[in-house]
Amino acid sequence: MGRLSDFKDIRISTGQSVSIVNFAGRSSRSYALGNDASTLHKFGKYTVLLTTEGTSINGNMTDFSGTANGAAYTWICTDCSTFYWTKLRFDRFSTVSNKAFVSFQGQTPTHKREKLIRYDLTTVTDSYFPQVMPSNVLTLNVYSTRVEFYFNNIINGSSWRKPYIGRKGYIFAPNLWTSAANDFNYEFRDDSQLYNFTMNVIKASFPASSDKMTLKIGSGAGTPAVNNTYPRDLFSSQKVISNGNYMQVGLSASVAADVRLSFEMQKVNPASTVGILIAFALAIFYVL
Known part of the structure; x- marks a missing residue:
């Protein structure tokens, strides 16, 4: 088949074939992720990001697509099994609907797992965090807004266990x-x-x-x-x-x-x- 760098055009699988990716060498920092295309078509944007154990990440996720299902972000921790979400704040100046929300489910959209947690623009506060999510892969559905986020993959979870x-x-x-x-x-x-x-x-x-x-x-x-x-x-x-x-x-x-x-x-x-x-x-x- 050739190297990954040889592929210029990405084609959607028909479901009638199997692709095998073999990373040459004893170790590789490359990863392959396959999704059922039918589960992604409904999103205006789909993004996959990687993280590792012991890291802390903050940034913004957005959806201004105008689609009925918003945008989806899949986070993958390559060597850990838990996410600790410590901040999620809606940017009210960039929110285009009072129905804006962010929902969390385990694994990728292809796994079709239930959305277990949903934070709405009108109800979420800092008092809901930190929140533990015991999975190495999370998918967030962001709808009609920009949100600032902060999470970590620190293994001891001491902040999660602290009351306030x-x-x-x-x-x-x-x-x-x-x-x-x-x-x-x-x-x-x-x-x-x-x-x-x-x-x-x-x-x-x-x-x-x-x-x-x-x-x-x-x-x-x-x-x-x-x-x-x-x-x-x-x-x-x-x-x-x-x-x-x-x-x-x-x-x-x-x-x-x-x-x-x-x-x-x-x-x-x-x-x-x-x-x-x-x-x-x-x-x-x-x-x-």
Whole structure:
């Protein structure tokens, strides 16, 4: 067939042939990516970019195509398996529609994975970041806007695990992003102060008897105020709210398990605790 440099015209595959790319030599910094052309035609622009472990990247992504599906950007980390998205800001002066959005899905458009996260112009704030995305390949769909972004592929993920007042975010079963072991264990902890943690179970499907998810919220090394195991506690606690200086959530599940969570961290409100104590005291008084 020849070298890659010999090809001047790129042709769309008819689906009736197979192309084999062989990179000569023992090592190569070249990569080949194949997409089903039918999944790309709907985008006004499609861009593929590479990154590596330990890097931080910022820049802008745009869509001024005027097409119904906007632009798509596929990011590939060649030697890591996790993206930490730390900033996403819409340029309001360059946004051509109040319906502007950016959505995230695992892998390439050809994989046709579900768009798991969508940030809209009118609702997204810095409080949604950092956000973990456990995949070596991500595709972003940008619609009718220019967005400034910042992400890193730093392996320790310490910023992801750090709580702060007002923080919001999402957690998904890894297999919804990519073909990987369907488990995680995240602990958000700050021993210097208390938080009001909220965990919402958007969806939880555990088809195998061995599938299990755990949720703990507490303070220090004592017994957690919340110590739930799912699916056992699913119907009684689809939304869990509790005070503590840590929240720990873990999943160990089969590839078919589907778990989607959202969380929020707010300042502890002493008045809410007082209200509970008053109600309890009145109940005792009434019984007496």
